[in-house]
Amino acid sequence: MDEPKTTGIQRSSTRTKRVRKKKKSQLPYGIAILLLAVIFGILLGTKNSGMPIFWITGLAFGYILQRSRFCFTASMRDPFLTGSTSVTRAVLTAFAITTIGFAAIKYGAFVKGLPIPGQSYVVPISFATAAGAFMFGVGMVIAGGCASGTLMRVGEGFTMQILSLFFFIIGSLWGAHDFGWWKLNVILKGKAVFLPDVFGWIGAVLIQLLIIALLWIAADKWEHREKLVKN
Amino acid sequence: MDIKKNKYYKLWLKDAWPYITGAVLLSLFQIVTLATTGNPWGVSGVLATWGAWMYEAVGGSVDKWYYFASEGAQKSLEGGLINHGGSIRNIGIIIGALIATLLSSGFKIKKLKSWKQVVAAVLGGLLMGYGARIGFGCNIGALFSGIASLSLSGWVYAVFLFLGAIFGSKLLVKYFM
Amino acid sequence: MKEVELDCNGEACPIPLVKAENKLKEMEIGDVLIVQIDHSCAMKNVPEWARKEGHNVEIEEIDDGEWEIIIEKVK
Numbered sequence: 001m002d003e004p005k006t007t008g009i010q011r012s013s014t015r016t017k018r019v020r021k022k023k024k025s026q027l028p029y030g031i032a033i034l035l036l037a038v039i040f041g042i043l044l045g046t047k048n049s050g051m052p053i054f055w056i057t058g059l060a061f062g063y064i065l066q067r068s069r070f071c072f073t074a075s076m077r078d079p080f081l082t083g084s085t086s087v088t089r090a091v092l093t094a095f096a097i098t099t100i101g102f103a104a105i106k107y108g109a110f111v112k113g114l115p116i117p118g119q120s121y122v123v124p125i126s127f128a129t130a131a132g133a134f135m136f137g138v139g140m141v142i143a144g145g146c147a148s149g150t151l152m153r154v155g156e157g158f159t160m161q162i163l164s165l166f167f168f169i170i171g172s173l174w175g176a177h178d179f180g181w182w183k184l185n186v187i188l189k190g191k192a193v194f195l196p197d198v199f200g201w202i203g204a205v206l207i208q209l210l211i212i213a214l215l216w217i218a219a220d221k222w223e224h225r226e227k228l229v230k231n
Numbered sequence: 232m233d234i235k236k237n238k239y240y241k242l243w244l245k246d247a248w249p250y251i252t253g254a255v256l257l258s259l260f261q262i263v264t265l266a267t268t269g270n271p272w273g274v275s276g277v278l279a280t281w282g283a284w285m286y287e288a289v290g291g292s293v294d295k296w297y298y299f300a301s302e303g304a305q306k307s308l309e310g311g312l313i314n315h316g317g318s319i320r321n322i323g324i325i326i327g328a329l330i331a332t333l334l335s336s337g338f339k340i341k342k343l344k345s346w347k348q349v350v351a352a353v354l355g356g357l358l359m360g361y362g363a364r365i366g367f368g369c370n371i372g373a374l375f376s377g378i379a380s381l382s383l384s385g386w387v388y389a390v391f392l393f394l395g396a397i398f399g400s401k402l403l404v405k406y407f408m
Numbered sequence: 409m410k411e412v413e414l415d416c417n418g419e420a421c422p423i424p425l426v427k428a429e430n431k432l433k434e435m436e437i438g439d440v441l442i443v444q445i446d447h448s449c450a451m452k453n454v455p456e457w458a459r460k461e462g463h464n465v466e467i468e469e470i471d472d473g474e475w476e477i478i479i480e481k482v483k
Contacts, residue, residue: 009440009464009480025235026472027244030333037326047313053267054316058323059330060260061272066331068253069452072370074421076396081404082425082457090250094258098379101262102271106380118265121273122382123367132366133373133388135358137395140370141403143355144420147274147369150359151321155328156448157340157473160420163352164359165278171360172275173282180297182365193383204381211386247452332448332473339446339473344418351420408423 065152073146076137085219092219096212103196103205110201119194126190128182143168244334261379268316271376274324275363277317282360283308298364351407362395410439417446417474424450425457428479432463435481443477451475 037059045052064070075091078084106116123129140146143164145153150168153161195204235245264272283293287308293299299308312318332338343349363369366388368377374392377385414431416424424445432441443454451467454477458465464480 009466009478026333026336026338029338030244030330030335033326033333034330037330044313044319051314051316051319054320055323057260057264057267057272058320059327060323061257061320062324062327062329063331064248064253064256064260064327065324066328066448067335068248068250068256069449070250070253070257071421071449072374073396074449074453076393077400077422078453080397081400081422082429082453084453084457084460086456087250090254093251094254094261094375095378097255097258098261098375099381101258102265102379103381105262105265117269118271118376118380120270121368121372121377121380121385123373123377123384125384125387128365129367129373129384129387130391132362132364133391134395134398135362136366136369137362137392137397138399138402139355139358139360139362139395141355141396141399142351142407143359144351146371147278147359147363148324148371150356151274151324152328155325155330156332157338158420159340159342160348160352163343163349164356167353167356168275168360169278169282169285169356171357171362172279172364173286173360174357175361175364176279176282176293176298177296178361179364183297195381195383208378208381247448337448337473339471341418341446341473348420403422404426408426 061148062152062155065148066156071145071149073140073144073149077141079219079222083223083225085223088219089216089223092212092216096209099205099208099212103201106196107201122192122194124187124190124192126187128186129190139171246335261375271372271380272320273317273368273372273376274321275360275369275372277315277321278360279364280307280315280318284312347407351403410435412439412441414441414443416450417444419445419447419450421447421449422453425454428454428477429457432458432479432481437481437483439481441479441481443479444474445477446474448473451477454479 041052041055044055070090071087072091075087079088102118106118109116143150145161145164147168150161150165154165195208198204199207261272279298283299286293299305307315329338359369363373367373367384370392373388374385377388412431412435414427416427424443424447428441428443435441445451445454455465455467458479463482466478468476468478470476
């Protein structure tokens, strides 16, 4: 897709073209850090055998996020700010795939009579959910990155995100401090809803996938709406 | 052989991947995370723990806080960074992104450019941190993992996250551009 | 046929895209806008937007982590 066009865009000859500095490739540094990361992983395993999986998945997430320029912030912000929904649709696709994978793992445990793993994010819905999500939405757009995006950009060398991360930590501590108040006065009034409890396992998965599909269509139409108007 | 022209170098190390590739691979590792650690991926909860450690380092104590009162939370705090999976994973994300940037020769330190950026980073960071605690998570935990976990809370979070992003965009254009 | 340079180095996303959009509106058909960026998101979302609008786009990597996005206004 990014093959250079043979005709090329005409540039004025009076403009001095920026000469690409003959810098060394950073590839050797990348390989060095990668090797150090592997060594760190091995050493980590000797201290606590449960840790290497976290290190590996972390490295993988970081690599994938950076390589694909994946930004949840963009998925929420761009439909409004630039009219683009390409990241939004990618995020929806991720929701669909993980819905199936997670449901499979959870149902597998359920059917064996085992406790369902990974229910830590099935949480009470209350005003705190709305307020927290809204605050997060505002914050991530202003700060130029969400939680994963901030970590990714620290690794890319953005000093703004190092600052953002620091205050993310402070804000988290502040939130943890106030959490007791929120729990008592707001969150306890809410209820957690695990969709399979309401629609059954298959029903819940199908309904969720259907909603994701409808959102995908809406996002797709939004992306192309100007073309429709012009025609 | 010029490595820069090598097909596999370009494909895996150099060129940006399509968003959909990212979506599929992130989903894969999300599922791996649930299967291997028993919990879905989360990022912001770890940062509250980092905050507690920093606070303790300057003489503070969070032991009387409701948020850190549970046995699990106390154990995490006492165990330290090297035994805290979530911390290791967050650091892994930073290093993974660093490796990706270096392998594609794209690393450059981008210094802060203006006071607007400082205010934006401070305000944005605080909002994200506080919002993630009372909302039970961030874009990864509450949104991505919440929805994947078939929890209605994930969808409610999504709606208000979207509204917040719209409001944030208006603020961005008005005050931070 | 004018050539305009837009220095967006050091800007957080989505600022390069918004600035590029606004600048291009002021320009004439046939003009060329050169957006200088060092943000990895922008090297994807600016060309994507410009191509969607129907303009000719070229991306040039000019240094480690620095790109020039060359947009020729077509309509």
